[in-house]
Amino acid sequence: MRIVIIGAGFAGMYAALSAARLRDIHGAPPDKLEIAVIAPEPTLVVRPRLYEPKPETLAAPLLDVFKAIDVVYVKGQAEAIDTTSKVVEVAAAQGTRNKLSYDRLVVATGSQLFRPQVPGLAEHGFSVDQLEDAVALDRHLHGLSSRPASEARNTVVVAGGGFTGIEAATEVPSRLRKILGEDAKLRVVIVDRNEGIAPDMGAGPRPVIEAALRKLGVETKLGVGVTSLDKSGVSLSSGDRIECETVIWAAGMRAAPLTAQIPAERDKFGRLLVDRDLRVPSVSGVFATGDAARAACDDVGNYALMSCQHATRMGAFAGNNAAAELLGVRTRQYHQKAYVTCLDLGEAGALFTRGWDRTVEMVGDAAKKTKREINTVWIYPPKAERAAALASADPERVTAL
Numbered sequence: 001m002r003i004v005i006i007g008a009g010f011a012g013m014y015a016a017l018s019a020a021r022l023r024d025i026h027g028a029p030p031d032k033l034e035i036a037v038i039a040p041e042p043t044l045v046v047r048p049r050l051y052e053p054k055p056e057t058l059a060a061p062l063l064d065v066f067k068a069i070d071v072v073y074v075k076g077q078a079e080a081i082d083t084t085s086k087v088v089e090v091a092a093a094q095g096t097r098n099k100l101s102y103d104r105l106v107v108a109t110g111s112q113l114f115r116p117q118v119p120g121l122a123e124h125g126f127s128v129d130q131l132e133d134a135v136a137l138d139r140h141l142h143g144l145s146s147r148p149a150s151e152a153r154n155t156v157v158v159a160g161g162g163f164t165g166i167e168a169a170t171e172v173p174s175r176l177r178k179i180l181g182e183d184a185k186l187r188v189v190i191v192d193r194n195e196g197i198a199p200d201m202g203a204g205p206r207p208v209i210e211a212a213l214r215k216l217g218v219e220t221k222l223g224v225g226v227t228s229l230d231k232s233g234v235s236l237s238s239g240d241r242i243e244c245e246t247v248i249w250a251a252g253m254r255a256a257p258l259t260a261q262i263p264a265e266r267d268k269f270g271r272l273l274v275d276r277d278l279r280v281p282s283v284s285g286v287f288a289t290g291d292a293a294r295a296a297c298d299d300v301g302n303y304a305l306m307s308c309q310h311a312t313r314m315g316a317f318a319g320n321n322a323a324a325e326l327l328g329v330r331t332r333q334y335h336q337k338a339y340v341t342c343l344d345l346g347e348a349g350a351l352f353t354r355g356w357d358r359t360v361e362m363v364g365d366a367a368k369k370t371k372r373e374i375n376t377v378w379i380y381p382p383k384a385e386r387a388a389a390l391a392s393a394d395p396e397r398v399t400a401l
Contacts, residue, residue, distance in 0.1 A: 001034070001103045001326045002035075002100075002102050002103055002104075003033070003034070003035045003103065003106065003319075003322050003326065004038065004100055004102035004105050005019075005035070005037045005038070005106040005108055006038050006078045006081075006105070006106070006107055006109050006258065007037075007038070007039060007107075007290070007292075008037055008039035008042065008044060009045065009110045009290065009291075009311065010044070010047075010290060010308050010312045010315060011108040011290025011292070011318070012037060012106070012108035012110075012315060013062060013065075013315065014311075014313070014314075014315030014316040014393055014398060015106045015108055015289060015315040015316070015319030015322070016035055016037050016071045016319060017065075017069065017316070017392060017393035018317070018318075018319035018320040018323075018395055018398075019322055020035055020069040020070060020071055020389075020393070021320070021391075021393045022320050022324060023035070023323055024390055026327050030070040034072060035070070035071045035072065035319075035323075036071070036072040036074050036100065037066065037071060037072070037074065038074045038076060038077075038088065038090055039073070039074075039075070039076075040075070040077055041059075042061065042062045042066065042073045042075070043059040043061055043062055044059065044062055044380075044381055046058040046059065046060060046375075046380070047131075047308070050130075050131065051128045051134075051164070051168040051171050051344070052171060053171075053175050053178075055128075055131060055135050055137075055138055056131075056138075058134075059131060060380055060381050061381075062381060064384035065381050065382065065389055067384070068386045068389055069386055069389050069390060074100060075092060076090040076093070076098065077091045078090055078258060079091045079097075079258075081107075081258065081262065083105075083262060083284070083285075083286060085101075086101055086102050087099050087101050088100045103326055104285050104286075104323075105285060105286045105287065105322075106287045106288075106318050106319060106322050107258070107262065107280075107287065107288040107289070107292045107293075108288075108289050108292060108311075108315060108318070109255070109256035109258045109259060109291075110256050110290060110291045110292065110311075111255050111291035111292075111306050112130070112254060112256055113127050113130075113249065113250075113252070113254075114254045118226060118227065119227075119229070120228050120229030120230050121229055121249060123231075124229040124230060124231055124247060125159075125247050125248075126248050127248060128164065128250070137248065141175060141176065141246065142179055144179060144180060144245065145179050147245070151185075151187070152244050152245050154176070154184055154186050154187060155187040155188075155189070155242065155244035155245070156172050156176070156187070156189070156244060156246040156248065157189050157191060157244050157247045157248070158189070158190045158191070158247075158248045159192075159234075159248070159249050159251050160192060160249065160250035160252070161191075161192030161194065161198060161199070161220065161222070162192075162200055162252075163198070163200070163201075164250040165192070165248075165250035165251070166190070166197070166209060166345070167343065167344045167345075168248050169190050169213075169248075170212065170213070170216055170218060170344065170347075171346045172186075172248075172346075173186055173217065173346065187217075187244075188216075188217070188219065189218070189220070189242060190220045190221070191220075191221045191224060191225065191226055191234075192220070192222055192251075193222075193223065193224065193225040194222060194223070195222055195223050196222065197209055197213070197220055197222065201353070201358050202358050204353070204359060204360055205341075205343075205353055205358050208360060209343070209345070209351065211348075212345040212349070213348075215347075216347060216348050221236065221240075224236045224237045225237045226247070229247055231245070232244075232245065234247055253306050254269050254270045255269055255271045255291055255292050256291075256292065257270075259272050259292050262283055262286060264280045264281075264282045264283050267294045269294075271291065271292060271293055271294040272292055272293050273293075273294050274287070274288050274289075274294065276296065276333040276334055277317075277321045277332070277333060278293060278314060278318040278321060278334050279321070287321060289314045289315050289319075290310070291306040291311060293314065295334055297310070297335065297339070298335060298337050302339070302356055308379055309339070309340070309399055309401075310399075312398055313336050313395070313399040313400075314336075315398075316393050316394070316395040317332060317395045320393075332395055334395075336399070338401040339355060339356050339401075340352065340353060340354050340355075341353045342371045342374055343371075344368075345368075348364075349363060349364035349365055349366075349367055350367035350368040350370070351363055352367040352370055352371075
């Protein structure tokens, strides 16, 4: 029997850990129940940190962890899924293609930035979505120091005033001062079509965010969108133009395209609709998790968001349940009633909220300390020690806030 997990992000990593944990509990040997993870590299990209400098350091190795828990790593890109024959086709090195059969499949393919057909975006826009995107942005920012000083060189436009856009925008001033000098006259502008900053966080946290933006000198242009980009600036739907040499796109997410190969219902973000066990109900043997799944967190109408916080716990439940079906033991219904946010605000500190109503619990330096702990400890893989790694993946304890 074989469980195949597509993706080694937060959800995929915890799916592998949790499946291995249940296998170990029930004494099933790895040659009787194989757990295989397909990913281009055996690393966890610490994606929530990609707005920070030195993004090339933000990938944690997983190969030793997989070896410690007897999980097989399959290097390559999953390109095709045949749910009828239960086979995944993998594009491997040097153009070779392999087929991997499964008894249970866990789709943990994550999400990617939504890039609309805005003229000039593909050629001139940067992002902090994937590791290579963040590295390209960092290289570009450092390259600004070799360009002639100008207002455009010193101006950064961030398209998107949500969580990612705010974290990118509030980190940029300190990053650029280290590159261009402490006395550089910088301009950072957040552009968003919504009438309020951080629309998904609601009215409660907004005054804290607005105060932080004022403290850092970050401007906002709300109720307008970017209509085009070129090498020297952006044009807005209001008719205004901002001369700038750096545009960071942070406007929306979609599930990775591979989910479209599962013949099942999806939501407007491309996420597969799943039941409380994270099963794709209409397709035999398939589970979806993390950003690839639209899953209910509770019985009162809250659904998992595209976030590390939800992906880790969802991954643990999906991996456990895939293994449980093959081992003939009961599955566990995914639930995640606790919900917190911790928004980095650069040199202005951070903002910590609790609950789906985003009640403000900590601000400033206290919240920043918690943010650093989340970013440098909580979201990293467990140590490559069998007992500790397996113990970390109890679904009921993963991300139990």
